[in-house]
Amino acid sequence: MKKKLLSYILILILILSSVACAAPENTAQIATIVTDTEPKDIEPNDIELKGTELDEAMIHFIDVGQADCILIDLPGDNEILIDAGNRDDADTIINYIDSLGIDDIEHFILTHFHEDHIGSAPDVLEEFDVEKVYIPGTTADTKIYRDTMESIEEENAELIKAKAGTSVIDTDNIDFEVLAPSSMWYSEMNEFSLVAKLVYGDTSFMFTGDAESVSELEMVRAGYDLDVDLLKVGHHGGETSTSQVFLDEVTPEYAIISVGEGNTYGHPHDKALNRLIAAGAKIYRTDEQGSIVAKSDGSNITIDKAATTNIPEPAKEEPINTTPTANENASYIGNSNSHKFHSPSCSSVEDMNENNKVLFNSREEAISAGYDPCGRCKP
Ligand SMILES: [Zn+2]
Ligand SMILES: [Zn+2]
Structure with missing residues (x-):
């Protein structure tokens, strides 16, 4: 009887102690869950996201004559500058960016090392706080190339050798990715051009630098989704860019040509213009319309200038193939x-x-x- 009583007491002690031990554990678990839930009730992230969705993305094709300079002003700390005109465009570029109240550039894309794309890069690097610089995997034996590389080092910016597949921005609303170049070597500097696609909400944009038909075909063959609403036309509207196979995939609604009035290259070329017109694109040119601003609210794109009416007569002897490749x-x-x-x-x-x-x-x-x-x- 005594033994039995003792064992009852022992069992009771065991039960009590296990309850006592379990209790704080359970409390702790509940506390953890409550902590997890608390921020979700406040939803600070959701509020920020909703704010971002309401914002507009502004894409400025800055008129730098026969050269390229594009400022992409995205909601949040996401300023992108693609190229920096010629050497004598520094004041134009700096004043333009200053006027928007921007003093830091998170992503500076140097599509390739021709002077009409990196001419004022040293001045931009000196004037603004630049976080990351993206360049293609090649070099150039020119003074402007050496000056630019030196300025990147002085700025202490992170240098990224980009190629097809490099992701620049990847958030819920913004995707900015490099689609070209995909080869290690090209015979033409222009083909090394970093080509990037921006998706902002339901709207999309492609920036091609001076990429020509070899790189364009590589992008088509790589199977990328090249279909965009707005195309920055390759190589200032040159004949060897905007090839039909590429255009058949891109089918832009808007085509922006960054080009200088009366340039000696004959840019933009009638053939490239005709291919764009046949593809149904509205054409905008910096030599006619000055700086051009495209605005996206994530659903629609609006452009601050009227499309050009200066369209060449289509060349009859060379019919334009608009049917997809069979x-x-x-x-x-x-x-x-x-x-x-x-x-x-x-x-x-x-x-x-x-x-x-x-x-x-x-x-x-x-x-x-x-x-x-x-x-x-x-x-
Ligand atoms: Zn160029
Ligand atoms: Zn070039």
């Missing part, structure tokens, strides 16, 4: 390795690696994609 009807076969194109019966086609085959519907399409005719079959 592989089975291809009349010419290109080699993405050699950038030569052939008639399908050419002996070179038999030896060609299947992965290197690019199909073209017309000669024009092959040439506008940067391909040269084969010397043997003379297509």
Whole structure:
């Protein structure tokens, strides 16, 4: 009996102690849950996000003559500057950015090292607080290149060698990603151009630097979603950019050409303008309209200037192909390795690696994609 009583007492003590031990644990667990829930009740993040959604993204194509300079003013601390005009554009660029009350640039994109793109980069780096600088993986043997690299070092900015796939901004509402270049080497400096796509809410934009048809074809072949609302036209509207294969994917509603009045290059080229018109784009030009500002509320884009009415007559002898590439009807076969194109019966086609085959519907399409005719079959 005594033993039994003792064991009852022992069991009772055990039960009590286990309850006593469990109790603070449970309390602690509840406390943790409450702490987790508290900020969700206040929802500070949601309030910030709602504020961001109501804001507008402003894209300023600053008139720097025969050169490029684009300021992307995004909600939050997300200022992007793409290129910095020629050397004598420093005052124009600095005054423009100052007038917007901006004193720091989070992302400075130098598309490539031609002077009409990095000319005032040293001045911009000296004047503003620049956080990150993005450059392509190449160099140039020029004074402006050396000056620019020195200024990046002095500014203590983070230097990023960007290429296809580099993400610059990735938030709920803003996605800014580099789509080109994807190759290690090109024979042309322009093809090294960093090409970037901005998605802001439901609106989208592409900035191409001076990328030409070789890089454009690479972007098409990489399978990127290239369809955007607004295109900064490649290489100041030059003939060897804005190729048909590329344009068929991009189908821009708005096309902005950064170009100098009376430039010696004949930019923008009638053929590039005609391809854009045939694609249904409204064209805006800095040589006619000065600086151009595109505004997006996340759903719609508005532009502060009227589209140009200065449109060349379409060239009749070279019909513009607006139908998408139909592989089975291809009349010419290109080699993405050699950038030569052939008639399908050419002996070179038999030896060609299947992965290197690019199909073209017309000669024009092959040439506008940067391909040269084969010397043997003379297509
Ligand atoms: Zn240029
Ligand atoms: Zn260039």
